[in-house]
Amino acid sequence: MADNDILARIALCTERGKINNAAPYPPDLKGEDGVDELTEKALNDGVDPNDILTQGFMEGMGRVGKKFSKNEVFVPDLLMAAKAMTAGMIRLKPHFESGAAKHKGTFVIGTVRGDLHDIGKNLVRMMVEGGGWQVIDLGVDTSPEKFVEAVKEHPGCAVGLSALLTTTMVNMEETVKAIKAVSPSTPVIVGGAPLTQEFCDKIGADAYSADPQGALDYLADYTAA
Amino acid sequence: MESMTSIERVQNLLRRQPVDRIAVHEHFWGDTIKDWCAQGHIQPGESLEDHFGYDFQCAGPLNMVADLDFEPEVVEENEETMLVRDGNGALLRRYKTHDTTPEHVDFRVQDRAGWEEYIKPYLKPEHRRIDFEAYRQARDAARAKDRFFTCYAVNVFELMHPVCGHEYMLMGMAMDPDWIKDMVATYAQLTIDLMEILFSEVGYPDGIWFFDDMGFKQRPFFSLDMYREIIQPGHKLTIDYAHSKNIQVIMHSCGYIAPLVPGLLEAGIDCLQVIEVKAGMDLIELYKQYGDRLSFFGGMDVRTLYTNDKAIIDRELERKIPIVKGNYGYLLHSDHSIPNQVAYENYRYFVERGLELGSYRNGD
Numbered sequence: 102m103a104d105n106d107i108l109a110r111i112a113l114c115t116e117r118g119k120i121n122n123a124a125p126y127p128p129d130l131k132g133e134d135g136v137d138e139l140t141e142k143a144l145n146d147g148v149d150p151n152d153i154l155t156q157g158f159m160e161g162m163g164r165v166g167k168k169f170s171k172n173e174v175f176v177p178d179l180l181m182a183a184k185a186m187t188a189g190m191i192r193l194k195p196h197f198e199s200g201a202a203k204h205k206g207t208f209v210i211g212t213v214r215g216d217l218h219d220i221g222k223n224l225v226r227m228m229v230e231g232g233g234w235q236v237i238d239l240g241v242d243t244s245p246e247k248f249v250e251a252v253k254e255h256p257g258c259a260v261g262l263s264a265l266l267t268t269t270m271v272n273m274e275e276t277v278k279a280i281k282a283v284s285p286s287t288p289v290i291v292g293g294a295p296l297t298q299e300f301c302d303k304i305g306a307d308a309y310s311a312d313p314q315g316a317l318d319y320l321a322d323y324t325a326a
Numbered sequence: 327m328e329s330m331t332s333i334e335r336v337q338n339l340l341r342r343q344p345v346d347r348i349a350v351h352e353h354f355w356g357d358t359i360k361d362w363c364a365q366g367h368i369q370p371g372e373s374l375e376d377h378f379g380y381d382f383q384c385a386g387p388l389n390m391v392a393d394l395d396f397e398p399e400v401v402e403e404n405e406e407t408m409l410v411r412d413g414n415g416a417l418l419r420r421y422k423t424h425d426t427t428p429e430h431v432d433f434r435v436q437d438r439a440g441w442e443e444y445i446k447p448y449l450k451p452e453h454r455r456i457d458f459e460a461y462r463q464a465r466d467a468a469r470a471k472d473r474f475f476t477c478y479a480v481n482v483f484e485l486m487h488p489v490c491g492h493e494y495m496l497m498g499m500a501m502d503p504d505w506i507k508d509m510v511a512t513y514a515q516l517t518i519d520l521m522e523i524l525f526s527e528v529g530y531p532d533g534i535w536f537f538d539d540m541g542f543k544q545r546p547f548f549s550l551d552m553y554r555e556i557i558q559p560g561h562k563l564t565i566d567y568a569h570s571k572n573i574q575v576i577m578h579s580c581g582y583i584a585p586l587v588p589g590l591l592e593a594g595i596d597c598l599q600v601i602e603v604k605a606g607m608d609l610i611e612l613y614k615q616y617g618d619r620l621s622f623f624g625g626m627d628v629r630t631l632y633t634n635d636k637a638i639i640d641r642e643l644e645r646k647i648p649i650v651k652g653n654y655g656y657l658l659h660s661d662h663s664i665p666n667q668v669a670y671e672n673y674r675y676f677v678e679r680g681l682e683l684g685s686y687r688n689g690d
Contacts (some may be wrong), residue, residue: 118500126501169545172585176547177500180493217419217429220492221542241419241429243405267629268355268606268665294543294581295604295629311544 104148108156111139112191115161115231118181122295126181140189150193150202152200154233162231166314176224179313183227190230201277204235205324209251210261211239213272221293225261228313235319245279252284259320262306264293274304281305288323290316327686332381333532336474340533340574340596340621342655348647348684349381349474350677351623353663357424360666367670375473376585378677381657383468385537386478388495388520389483392448394455414489415444435490437498438505445489449512451519462528476576477521477531481545482540482560485513496547499556503649510560518567525571533574535599537562541581544606554590561593569594576623580662582606591619601625603661613650621655628660630675632667647683658684 113119114136117127121137134142135157165182168174181185196202208229219241230236237255239247240287252258260280264270270293276305277289286308291300301309310316327346331339338345354374361554362368368377375383396413403409409419417435435441461477468475486495486509498506525531540546548557549635561577568575577595579586582605590598601607601624609625630642651658664673 124501137327172545173547175545175552176492177496177552180497181500184497213419215424217421218427219429225512266665267632268357294602 104146104152107143107146108137108152108160110134110145110151111136111157112164114139115158115182115186115189116164117161118178118185120181124262135188136185137188137192140153140192144192144196150196150249153189153193154202158189158231159233162186163317166228166231168319170314172311174221179224179227183231183276186227186231189196189226199213206233206235207235207237207255207258208261208320209216209239209248209255209258210263211243211248212240212241212263213269213276214244214295215272216264216266216269217241219263220232222263224317225263225292225310225313228317229261229320232320233316241273241326243276245276247278248276249283252280252287256284259288260321261290261292263291263317265298266297270300273306277304277306286317290319292316330400333472333474336381336657337574339655339657340576342618342621343421344654344686345525346686347654347681348658350378350658350681351380352378352673352677353661355442357664358664359666362670365670372411372685373467375467375471380676381474383464383471383473384476384478385457385461385464385531387457387524387667388479388517389455389457390449390480390516392445392489394448394452405581411427412488415440416491418456428455430487430491431615433489433491433494436494438502438508441490441505441509442524446508446512449516451516451523453523455520456524458524458528461524465529465531466573468532473497474532475507476533476535477519477524478535478537479517479564481517481536481564481577482510482513483538483540483557485517486510492547499548500554506556507559510557511563514560514563517564521567529593530571531573532567533576534564535576535578536561537578539578539580540586541583541602541605543604544582546581546586547582550585550589553586558589558593561590561595565594571573571683580605584608584612587612587616587620591616595620597621597623597655597657599623599657600659601661603627604629607661609646610649613652613656617650617655619651621657622650624659624661626658626680627659628664631660631672632665634667634672636672636675639672640666640679643676643680643683647680654686656684 119130119135121135169179226236226238262273290308291306292310298309307320330346335345337351363370392411393413399411411417417432418428420428434444465475480687565575574596576599578595580597580602599648603610630638
């Protein structure tokens with residue numbers, strides 16, 4: 102298989118959530134190699150790990166993310182795509198560690214203090230990882246101090262804050278202020294069910310995203326600027 | 327029109343037939359009622375139905391936890407939270423200090439094998455799953471005040487995720503749909519069996535209020551096709567059971583579920599609740615599309631209430647109620663529940679002004 106063919110196949114299997122040969126999903130690809138085998142083969146064939154990341158995983162996740170934004174696919178599809186991508190990422194991990202493959206940047210994410218809901222955060226994490234970023238997931242119920250610590254530890258990172266409840270979104274303001282106090286240039290993206298652009302502006306965050314693809318698009322614009 | 331009892335009013339509203347006014351009910355975060363009690367607006371233990379003049383009285387008598395004999399086990403505890411393993415084999419972190427839904431940390435059930443080993447064998451229609459007394463008391467209280475009495479019950483989607491979590495469940499819908507269909511069928515049948523035991527022994531409710539959160543911000547968790555294939559059979563089974571007993575059905579779902587409404591109508595719901603505006607639900611648009619076939623309960627943006635600005639509350643009510651009451655199929659409720667940022671007097675105003683706008687007495 103030529104480099105372009107195998108990369109196109111990795112992108113397709115990522116998009117469709119085909120993890121490996123044994124996986125029964127999706128039914129129309131049953132019995133065929135998935136992201137796991139294809140990534141191994143590509144690496145053995147000497148394909149550049151950066152190409153596997155950008156033209157394989159990122160391409161596939163980008164397609165599924167755009168379809169998700171348009172309500173053409175749903176959470177099960179996104180989860181399967183992320184699971185397939187993870188299988189390939191495990192193969193790429195040594196190449197990241199050796200420096201042969203490079204992330205686009207570092208993205209720190211967590212739900213704010215008081216909020217234990219992590220579905221939205223996890224979807225954003227998957228999409229941003231699929232966009233080629235290293236993601237530091239601080240988990241749920243994250244204090245402003247913990248975000249600040251992570252920002253200091255990862256200079257140049259971007260930060261994502263998530264809240265599901267009207268009762269916890271108010272804690273975002275405190276977190277944004279704490280981050281901006283130590284690192285005014287760190288971009289902070291906010292999201293979650295009760296949030297609006299108006300609320301984002303009010304608390305001094307840099308961007309509001311209504312869905313995971315929006316967060317990824319913002320990060321792409323930010324790195325391009 | 328003559329004044330109606332709450333039962334007459336709600337029955338008619340769920341059939342979209344003439345009434346004297348729209349009906350009203352509400353749900354609150356626990357901290358809200360605590361605060362309003364502390365402020366002296368409500369007496370501890372006072373009936374909210376009496377206090378606010380609600381048209382509903384409700385009871386949630388069914389215990390659907392798999393292993394009833396399992397003593398919840400505290401795995402970790404600090405000043406603010408507790409990590410507890412429950413009778414569904416789920417590891418959940420809860421706040422000790424305030425009221426919120428828990429963090430899902432881990433699940434024993436991650437696939438069909440786990441379901442068949444740890445959960446399914448326990449799901450039997452045992453009497454001890456039913457709080458007969460709570461149901462009887464609520465039903466008697468409803469009857470004494472002619473209120474519409476509903477039995478709360480969680481439906482299949484909301485029963486599955488406490489066992490295996492959203493992520494395993496949603497991946498299961500793609501990878502092993504027969505596993506999820508088996509869970510749906512098992513929980514639907516258990517719900518019916520328990521209701522039949524309860525209702526035949528204590529008496530039937532006027533309505534069943536099913537809870538099944540199927541959406542989040544701007545999208546449902548799954549497609550309409552997936553709903554029809556996997557979830558709808560469970561909804562249909564439970565709703566058909568209710569209708570066979572002449573019981574009307576209200577279906578609650580948080581989140582954006584507009585694309586699923588055609589499927590919910592096929593399943594037979596009489597009324598859709600809660601119509602969460604901040605997730606993207608649009609009450610007026612839904613009314614325009616389905617108002618001839620479906621009643622609506624909720625859809626008033628709670629964010630307007632916690633502005634605590636009466637002019638903003640007025641705008642929300644005045645913009646929506648005169649339109650959605652058109653087919654006699656609207657019941658007043660916020661679009662989720664009332665948080666403690668809402669001042670008591672402003673909530674009170676919301677109810678009074680909403681009912682004023684929802685009156686049909688002046689030929690409105």
